[in-house]
Amino acid sequence: MLIRIVxxxxxxxxxxxxxxxFELVKDQIRNFPGNRLLELYQDKNNASIFFTYSYWESEEDLENYRKSAFFNEVWDFTKKLFSDKPEAWSVDKLASLV
Structure with missing residues (x-):
């Protein structure tokens, strides 16, 4: 499992x-092959900052998404709205206490 934070x-x-x-595309992202979770967060101190968390079965699944025509459409629209360069991390979950 790979977790992607953007x-x-x-x-x-x-x-x-x-x-x-995001409302229009979130279900398509969530239903992309290999995606297991999609969450959107907004920073409490700066309402202009958002984070997406997505869980992927494998790095290959994430890469397939990132190389897809659908991703390119979403990203082309979204990047025009940015005030700063996006940052992304791929991480492994080490612990989860629910």
Missing amino acids: KLSFHEENIPAFLEN
């Missing part, structure tokens, strides 16, 4: 467009 910073006036588009 930090996205937006111009304040672009947040509604991002959220509207």
Whole structure:
């Protein structure tokens, strides 16, 4: 299992467009082969910063998503809204206490 965390910073006036588009594409992202979880978070101290958490069965599944025409469409739209360069991390879960 691979967990992907992406930090996205937006111009304040672009947040509604991002959220509207996320609402339209979130199910397609979640149902992409190999995706097991998709979550969106908003920073409590800076409303212009968001994080996506996605769980992937394998690095290959994530790469297939990132190379897809669907991802390119979503990313082309989203990157126009950024106020800063996005940051991304691929991590392994070491512990989970539920």
